[in-house]
Amino acid sequence: MPFLNCKILSTILMLTLILGVLYCYIFQSYRVVVSFEKTEETPVGSSSGKSLVRGHDFNLVAPNHLQYKQPSIIHGRTDVVTVTPWLAPVVWEGTFNPVLLDSIYKQKNISIAVTVFAVGKYIMFLKNFLETAEQHFFVGFKVHVYVFTDRPKEVPEVKMAAGRKLIVSSVPSSNRWQEISARRMELIQILIEEKLQNYTDYIFCLDVDSKFHGRWGTESLGRLVAVIHPGYYRDDRSKFPYERRPASRAYVAPGEGDFYYCGGAFGGLLQEVHMLAKTCRSNFEADAREGIEAAWQEESHLNSYMWVNKPSKVLSPEYLWQDFKARNPEVHIIRFSGVVKNYAEIRPNV
Missing domain, CATH: 3.90.550.10 (Spore Coat Polysaccharide Biosynthesis Protein SpsA; Chain A)
Incomplete structure (x- = not known):
């Protein structure tokens, strides 16, 4: 039984390590820009600690079926x-x-x-x-x-x-x-x-x-x-x-x-x-x-x-x-x- 518990514990630790690595990889792959969100109790010019993810500079989604001139990587x-x-x-x-x-x-x-x-x-x-x-x-x-x-x-x-x-x-x-x-x-x-x-x-x-x-x-x-x-x-x-x-x-x-x-x-x-x-x-x-x-x-x-x-x-x-x-x-x-x-x-x- 102690051996089984150790095995389960090792598995949990390994999964935690893998999830931690994945989180760090994803977090570091994108520079997330935040803007401060003030509350009534927040002094002017300071941060309340809340943040909003600003995705404007990252996700460029074009309207479906928009037609425009074909781009080229050899002419320009x-x-x-x-x-x-x-x-x-x-x-x-x-x-x-x-x-x-x-x-x-x-x-x-x-x-x-x-x-x-x-x-x-x-x-x-x-x-x-x-x-x-x-x-x-x-x-x-x-x-x-x-x-x-x-x-x-x-x-x-x-x-x-x-x-x-x-x-x-x-x-x-x-x-x-x-x-x-x-x-x-x-x-x-x-x-x-x-x-x-x-x-x-x-x-x-x-x-x-x-x-x-x-x-x-x-x-x-x-x-x-x-x-x-x-x-x-x-x-x-x-x-x-x-x-x-x-x-x-x-x-x-x-x-x-x-x-x-x-x-x-x-x-x-x-x-x-x-x-x-x-x-x-x-x-x-x-x-x-x-x-x-x-x-x-x-x-x-x-x-x-x-x-x-x-x-x-x-x-x-x-x-x-x-x-x-x-x-x-x-x-x-x-x-x-x-x-x-x-x-x-x-x-x-x-």
């Missing part, structure tokens, strides 16, 4: 690279099917938040930004635009489609544009913690002194999304304007760095952008306590973060071109661009 763009060394897609015109992607994400009923900062004289760019966004940015989807400004009375009235909304938040003015730039990560972090956790799937953080020219839609969705800077994408990494002082937490050493990413356009799943903003804010504030300000404020910290935390999708320079630049041959369409401006007129300390 040959003038540009369309995948990074860590196998993240690089999105260019001609690399995606907008009808297919929209059909997939329409079923998910996703919601998208946009942050835009219109502080000081930058308020002059807001109307054009909002009007062109209505024409091109996630048309037909639920979009809430969060405008941070020190001039709330000057926010223009723009007619927005059903399911789209403008929310204005007041922020202090500043005598240094660098401080305005640096505070963005802090405000994005707080916005996510206090207002977006239960209501938003994706968030994009965009520069107000820009406008849309063409489609920016579901092809841009991903876990963590970066946009390649149009000024440096043809250059060797040694020419990238990274923070090169080792004392800064934004430091990127010589010989390191994949691409130079824009600080004026980035996004992804809410939880991923929260982690990015929280980390960049923490590093910026730690630098400030030691009297250090990174070369390009939050853009420097963003590039340092993404050198280690690789973006899951990279958007080509189509997604933030510069209006003063002639379009290069590989850029078939400009979707979003920074407008020509006189910095001496709009920046307080230039």
Whole structure:
């Protein structure tokens, strides 16, 4: 009888071990993104411990019987690279099917938040930004635009489609544009913690002194999304304007760095952008306590973060071109661009 009990016990232990291995394998095979679910007792900006599985970035289910052009793995763009060394897609015109992607994400009923900062004289760019966004940015989807400004009375009235909304938040003015730039990560972090956790799937953080020219839609969705800077994408990494002082937490050493990413356009799943903003804010504030300000404020910290935390999708320079630049041959369409401006007129300390 003791022998039989030992045998049963051994069998139970073996089954438990097998189930444990299977659980770990399944759990580690998928990066599950969670969003915090607050209760009435939960303090603002903290987690209650509950979580919701966010499957938007993983299960891409197309409507049955949807017809579209047959894809090919031997024909397509040959003038540009369309995948990074860590196998993240690089999105260019001609690399995606907008009808297919929209059909997939329409079923998910996703919601998208946009942050835009219109502080000081930058308020002059807001109307054009909002009007062109209505024409091109996630048309037909639920979009809430969060405008941070020190001039709330000057926010223009723009007619927005059903399911789209403008929310204005007041922020202090500043005598240094660098401080305005640096505070963005802090405000994005707080916005996510206090207002977006239960209501938003994706968030994009965009520069107000820009406008849309063409489609920016579901092809841009991903876990963590970066946009390649149009000024440096043809250059060797040694020419990238990274923070090169080792004392800064934004430091990127010589010989390191994949691409130079824009600080004026980035996004992804809410939880991923929260982690990015929280980390960049923490590093910026730690630098400030030691009297250090990174070369390009939050853009420097963003590039340092993404050198280690690789973006899951990279958007080509189509997604933030510069209006003063002639379009290069590989850029078939400009979707979003920074407008020509006189910095001496709009920046307080230039």
